[in-house]
Amino acid sequence: MKKIRLHKPLVRGILEALQSAETKKVDHVLPALLKAQPKWGSRDRNFVAENTYEVVRNKRFIQFLLGGDATPSKMLGAWLILKGLYDPEEEIFRYLDPEVIQDNARSDMPLEIRFSLPDELSQRAKRELGDDRWAKEAEAMHGQAPVYLRVNERWITRDKLVSVLLSKDIAVEPVASVPSAIKVLKRAGLNQLEEYKKGFFEIQDAGSQEIAHFLDPQAGEFIVDTCAGAGGKTLHLADLSRNKAKILALDVEEGKLEELEKRAARNRVSQVETSLWNNDILDQYRGQADAVLMDVPCSGLGVLRRNPDAKELLTEAYIDSIRDVQAEILQKYSALVRKGGRLVYATCSLLPSENEGQVKRFLENHGDFELIKDKQIWPSETDFDGFYMALLRKK
Numbered sequence: 001m002k003k004i005r006l007h008k009p010l011v012r013g014i015l016e017a018l019q020s021a022e023t024k025k026v027d028h029v030l031p032a033l034l035k036a037q038p039k040w041g042s043r044d045r046n047f048v049a050e051n052t053y054e055v056v057r058n059k060r061f062i063q064f065l066l067g068g069d070a071t072p073s074k075m076l077g078a079w080l081i082l083k084g085l086y087d088p089e090e091e092i093f094r095y096l097d098p099e100v101i102q103d104n105a106r107s108d109m110p111l112e113i114r115f116s117l118p119d120e121l122s123q124r125a126k127r128e129l130g131d132d133r134w135a136k137e138a139e140a141m142h143g144q145a146p147v148y149l150r151v152n153e154r155w156i157t158r159d160k161l162v163s164v165l166l167s168k169d170i171a172v173e174p175v176a177s178v179p180s181a182i183k184v185l186k187r188a189g190l191n192q193l194e195e196y197k198k199g200f201f202e203i204q205d206a207g208s209q210e211i212a213h214f215l216d217p218q219a220g221e222f223i224v225d226t227c228a229g230a231g232g233k234t235l236h237l238a239d240l241s242r243n244k245a246k247i248l249a250l251d252v253e254e255g256k257l258e259e260l261e262k263r264a265a266r267n268r269v270s271q272v273e274t275s276l277w278n279n280d281i282l283d284q285y286r287g288q289a290d291a292v293l294m295d296v297p298c299s300g301l302g303v304l305r306r307n308p309d310a311k312e313l314l315t316e317a318y319i320d321s322i323r324d325v326q327a328e329i330l331q332k333y334s335a336l337v338r339k340g341g342r343l344v345y346a347t348c349s350l351l352p353s354e355n356e357g358q359v360k361r362f363l364e365n366h367g368d369f370e371l372i373k374d375k376q377i378w379p380s381e382t383d384f385d386g387f388y389m390a391l392l393r394k395k
């Protein structure tokens with residue numbers, strides 16, 4: 001195997017991140033670590049970030065290569081060997097045999113090991129989706145997630161933003177099937193750009209963008225976004241309605257709504273009001289909303305590749321409990337929809353029990369609603385994250 005020299009501080013940086021990631025979320029660990037190294041250039045930063053994420057994402061697979069549980073140091077060594085980066089001078093490669101590791105990687109192994117999935121989660125997905133569909137989706141969701149932008153069409157057209165970004169050497173292309181989406185072909189410091197600071201675009205998966213289009217907000221409407229979080233979809237609804245719909249953004253977490261308000265200021269959106277969920281909201285707005293978006297909490301199975309360390313948490317018990325929350329939100333907030341009004345129920349899950357199953361159960365108990373259309377976005381067919389959305393109408 002070809003030997004190369006690895007830059008020691010970078011190897012130490014990855015190791016430090018991996019050690020911290022044993023007890024903390026990798027999303028929290030990495031930014032702090034990179035911030036403490038202002039002298040690293042963008043290539044070095046990418047090298048550290050990518051390899052940290054990859055080792056976390058491939059944990060079970062790497063353990064298989066090493067014949068069992070292993071230290072972060074050995075895991076990183078094995079991973080770099082697989083990528084063809086081998087430096088026998090480096091401590092992390094000591095006691096590792098590159099040939100054995102490469103042979104092990106070529107051997108037959110179940111999908112749960114190949115894609116580092118917990119057995120319980122994978123069994124559930126197979127039961128609900130069937131083996132073939134799950135195999136395709138697990139593979140599609142295994143790698144690094146692509147980056148997409150959502151253009152704020154109130155401020156700039158998509159074509160114009162594409163040409164501005166290309167002129168700055170940022171490789172991008174429009175996404176044919178989603179009118180607001182641009183795919184970023186090579187990672188770049190997007191949130192440092194003047195265009196971002198001016199609110200010309202947000203960073204948002206293309207599948208996620210389909211949800212606001214599904215609701216089709218109109219100027220003059222009163223819209224409630226019941227699970228607004230930090231406002232990814234709220235802001236898109238505001239842009240599509242040309243900032244002319246009145247939007248009430250609700251959530252149960254204050255910190256997220258505060259973030260939404262900051263983003264709304266950057267997007268120059270003025271028609272959004274935020275509120276923590278409380279029972280008075282129902283009394284105040286019962287039967288008044290022209291449209292309600294329920295972007296409910298879910299297993300997040302469709303966004304696994306963005307949260308490589310979250311999959312361990314997706315036990316049967318957790319998925320069942322989150323389904324109860326979804327049913328409760330549907331039941332409770334549907335009272336906000338006016339007669340003839342629209343309701344969009346959405347998740348970032350692939351599981352029918354969180355998706356069409358929930359909608360079916362809701363319709364069985366709510367004869368005053370009807371299903372207009374629904375859609376499942378499959379990562380394997382789109383390279384977007386996996387989302388489900390259903391458009392219902394109150395009769």
Ligand SMILES: C[S@@+](CC[C@H](N)C(=O)[O-])C[C@H]1O[C@@H](n2cnc3c(N)ncnc32)[C@H](O)[C@@H]1O
Nearest residue numbers: 227228229230231232233251252253295296297
């Ligand atoms: C899928 S996330 C929403 C993402 C957000 N719409 C966006 O586009 O960025 C689901 C949100 O539901 C919120 N949530 C959880 N339980 C809730 C409840 N009972 N009522 C309202 N929101 C709830 C969570 O705090 C979380 O922000």
